[in-house]
Amino acid sequence: MCGIAGWIGKIDYNNTSNMLDVLSPRGPDAFGEWISKNKSIWFGHRRLKVLDLSDDANQPMISQCGRYILCYNGEIYNYKKIKNVLSMNHGVSFKGTSDTEVLLYALIEWGVDITLKKIKGMFSFSFYDTFEEKLSLARDPFGIKPLYYYKINKHFLFASSIDSLRASGQIKVNINSDALHYYFRYLCTPHPDTIFDNVKKLPPGSKMVYQKGVLKISNYYNNKNIRKKQFDTIEKAADELDTILRNVIEEHMASDVSYGAFLSGGIDSSLIVSIMQSISNKPINTFSIGFQEVNNSETGFAKEIARFLGTNHHEKIISPNDIRKNLDKIISIHDEPFSDNSNIPTYFLCKFAKENVTVALSGDGGDELFGGYPRYFWASRIESIQKTLGMPLCKILGSSLNSIKVFSKYSRLFERFSRLGRYLKTEREFIYPEAIACWDGKAPVLNSYRNILGNDNLNFPEYSWAEEMMLVDQKHYLPDDILTKVDRMSMAVSLEARVPLLDTRIAEFSSNIKNEFKLGSNLNLGKLILREVLSRYLPKNLFERPKSGFGLPIEKWLRNDLRDWAESFINPDRLKLYPILDEKSIMKMWDSLLRGNDVYREIWSVITLIVWLENKEF
Numbered sequence: 001m002c003g004i005a006g007w008i009g010k011i012d013y014n015n016t017s018n019m020l021d022v023l024s025p026r027g028p029d030a031f032g033e034w035i036s037k038n039k040s041i042w043f044g045h046r047r048l049k050v051l052d053l054s055d056d057a058n059q060p061m062i063s064q065c066g067r068y069i070l071c072y073n074g075e076i077y078n079y080k081k082i083k084n085v086l087s088m089n090h091g092v093s094f095k096g097t098s099d100t101e102v103l104l105y106a107l108i109e110w111g112v113d114i115t116l117k118k119i120k121g122m123f124s125f126s127f128y129d130t131f132e133e134k135l136s137l138a139r140d141p142f143g144i145k146p147l148y149y150y151k152i153n154k155h156f157l158f159a160s161s162i163d164s165l166r167a168s169g170q171i172k173v174n175i176n177s178d179a180l181h182y183y184f185r186y187l188c189t190p191h192p193d194t195i196f197d198n199v200k201k202l203p204p205g206s207k208m209v210y211q212k213g214v215l216k217i218s219n220y221y222n223n224k225n226i227r228k229k230q231f232d233t234i235e236k237a238a239d240e241l242d243t244i245l246r247n248v249i250e251e252h253m254a255s256d257v258s259y260g261a262f263l264s265g266g267i268d269s270s271l272i273v274s275i276m277q278s279i280s281n282k283p284i285n286t287f288s289i290g291f292q293e294v295n296n297s298e299t300g301f302a303k304e305i306a307r308f309l310g311t312n313h314h315e316k317i318i319s320p321n322d323i324r325k326n327l328d329k330i331i332s333i334h335d336e337p338f339s340d341n342s343n344i345p346t347y348f349l350c351k352f353a354k355e356n357v358t359v360a361l362s363g364d365g366g367d368e369l370f371g372g373y374p375r376y377f378w379a380s381r382i383e384s385i386q387k388t389l390g391m392p393l394c395k396i397l398g399s400s401l402n403s404i405k406v407f408s409k410y411s412r413l414f415e416r417f418s419r420l421g422r423y424l425k426t427e428r429e430f431i432y433p434e435a436i437a438c439w440d441g442k443a444p445v446l447n448s449y450r451n452i453l454g455n456d457n458l459n460f461p462e463y464s465w466a467e468e469m470m471l472v473d474q475k476h477y478l479p480d481d482i483l484t485k486v487d488r489m490s491m492a493v494s495l496e497a498r499v500p501l502l503d504t505r506i507a508e509f510s511s512n513i514k515n516e517f518k519l520g521s522n523l524n525l526g527k528l529i530l531r532e533v534l535s536r537y538l539p540k541n542l543f544e545r546p547k548s549g550f551g552l553p554i555e556k557w558l559r560n561d562l563r564d565w566a567e568s569f570i571n572p573d574r575l576k577l578y579p580i581l582d583e584k585s586i587m588k589m590w591d592s593l594l595r596g597n598d599v600y601r602e603i604w605s606v607i608t609l610i611v612w613l614e615n616k617e618f
Helices: 016-021 079-090 099-118 161-166 177-186 234-254 265-277 297-309 320-333 343-354 366-371 374-389 393-409 410-423 428-436 465-492 504-512 530-532 554-559 564-568 585-596 600-615
Strands: 002-006 030-035 041-047 068-076 119-130 134-139 148-152 155-159 198-202 206-211 214-219 260-261 285-291 314-320 359-361 495-499
Touching: 002 016, 002 068, 002 119, 002 161, 016 030, 016 041, 016 161, 041 068, 041 119, 068 099, 068 504, 079 099, 099 119, 099 134, 099 206, 155 161, 177 343, 177 465, 177 600, 234 265, 234 504, 234 530, 260 265, 260 343, 265 297, 265 359, 265 366, 265 530, 285 297, 285 343, 314 343, 320 343, 320 465, 320 600, 343 465, 366 465, 366 504, 366 530, 374 393, 374 410, 374 428, 374 465, 393 410, 410 428, 428 465, 465 495, 554 564, 554 585, 554 600, 585 600
Parallel strands: 260 285, 260 359, 285 314, 359 495
Antiparallel strands: 002 041, 002 155, 030 041, 068 119, 119 134, 134 206, 148 155, 148 198, 206 214
C-alpha cells in the first residue's frame, strides 16, 4: 500500500518533499520521484512494501522504453493471471515480481480502458504518456483507495490525501459550505466534493484524462443492472458464491509480508476468516478488540469462532483513558471532517493488528451488498404499508407516531415508534435521506446550501425500496464513510487493509440474485445467503443472531466521563469563534442530550468538526 502525488505546471520544488512527507505513514518503506526534462511535471511516491520487497518494485516506475511512468497505490489481486497473458501473448519480459510492473505493462499493451476491465483490485493510479503528454488517473470501482485533485489555471495537482495537496502551498483554504451542510447530514462529505472549494475527489469507478490543460472524467464501472443469472434455490446460489469467495479470498491472501484478518464475531468477518483458514496450511492471525465499560459480547463470539477454526487469535481490551488520550489524533487523521465514531474502534483495531502483521483482511462491504443494515428491513416494511394504506392515511398516521419522539428519553421504544412515523409519512424519493440523515437533515449552519450533493441525487425507482437503499449505500455511504474510515485508520499505522467482499466478482454476483436471498423472510437478520455459505464452515449457534454493531457508549460518555471535555467545545464562547455555525440550535441540542434524548450523533458531529478545524490550524 502506498501514497501517490503529482504536480503539473509551475512547480514549487521546495514543497514537493512536504507533499511526500505527509504521505509517509501510507508508505514508510521507500520513496521516489520522477521529474520531466522541462521540470514542469513531478510525480512522487511513498511505498509500503507488500509484494516484491526488492527495489525493483519501487515507484514511480518507468517503462523500459522510458515513455511511460506509473504511480500506483493499491493491490491488483489477479496480477499473476494478467502477467501470464502479457508474457505468453505479448512477449513482455518482467524484471521483478510485483503487481506494479504488471499493471504498468498492462496499461502499455492494452491501454487504460481495457486494463480497467481486466484488473481486479483496490487502487488509485496515475499513468503518464510522455509522447502524447497525456496523464490518466483512475480509482477502483468502489473507492477503496482515495484520490484527490486540484486544478486552477495551468496548475493540476493530485494526491492520495488532501493534506498532501495542502502541503504544496497552492491550496486556498476556503470551506465548501455545501459540503459542510452534507457533513452534518451524513457525518462525512460526499464525493465528488470535499470540504474545500476547488478540491475534488475522483469518484469511485471513474477515470480521468488530463491533457494540454483539459480535464475529462468518465465512469468506467457500474454494477447496476448486471442481471445475468437467476437461481432457483438459495442452496444453488450459495454453491456459486462459495466458489467465488474462495477464489477471491485466496487471491487476497497473496503477500510477501505477514498477514491476518480482523475478526469481530459478525457474519462478514467470520466468513472471511473461515475461508482463509480453510485455505491456509497453518493458523492465520486474527484480531479483535473490546472496550472497558462496554458489552463485549462480540469479542466473546470472536474468541469462540477463532477457537473452533484454530486461528492464532489476538484480543485486546481498550480503556476509556486510551480513547480520551487518542481522540484528537484519531479525528485529525482524517483530511476532511468525519464524525462516524466507529473510526475509534477501527483505529485501535488497526494499531493492534499492526503489532503483528502488515496486511489484514476485513469484512467490510457485506452489509451493503447483501442486505445487512436495519434500514433495509424498515424500507421493506414501509413500502408494504404505504402500498396497503395509501399515502394520505400514512401521512396522518406517521405524523401522530412521530410526535411521541419527546418521550424517547424514557425508552428507546418511543424512538422506534417515532422513527416508524417519520418513515410512514415520507415519500419514496426522500426515504433514504430520512433514514440516514443526522440533524433531521437540517444542519446547524447559518448560511443555506446551493447545490444538492451525494445521496440526494440518487434514486432507482425500478427497484424495491430496500434494493434502492443498498445501491445508494454502495454509491455513497460505502466509499464516503465506511471505506474512508478503514483506509484512513489503517494507513495511519501503515497497515494494509484488504476488503475481499468488494471484489467486483462478488458485487456482480450480488446483483444477480433475488432480494429474498439477501433479506430473507425474517426481516431482522439479513445477509441470508452469506449465512448459508458460513454454515458450511461454522456451526450456526456461533453466528446465528441479530446484527449488533460495534458501538461505543458515546452518549453515556458525553453526559459523564467526557462531559467537561465536550463542554469545552459546546459553549457559547467557543462556538462564537465559528460564525458559520448556528450557536442557538447547537446549544439547544446539547440541552436535549443532557435531558436524556438520543441526539449524541448531532453533538459528536459538532465536537468532531471543531477538533478537526483546530488540529488542522485553519
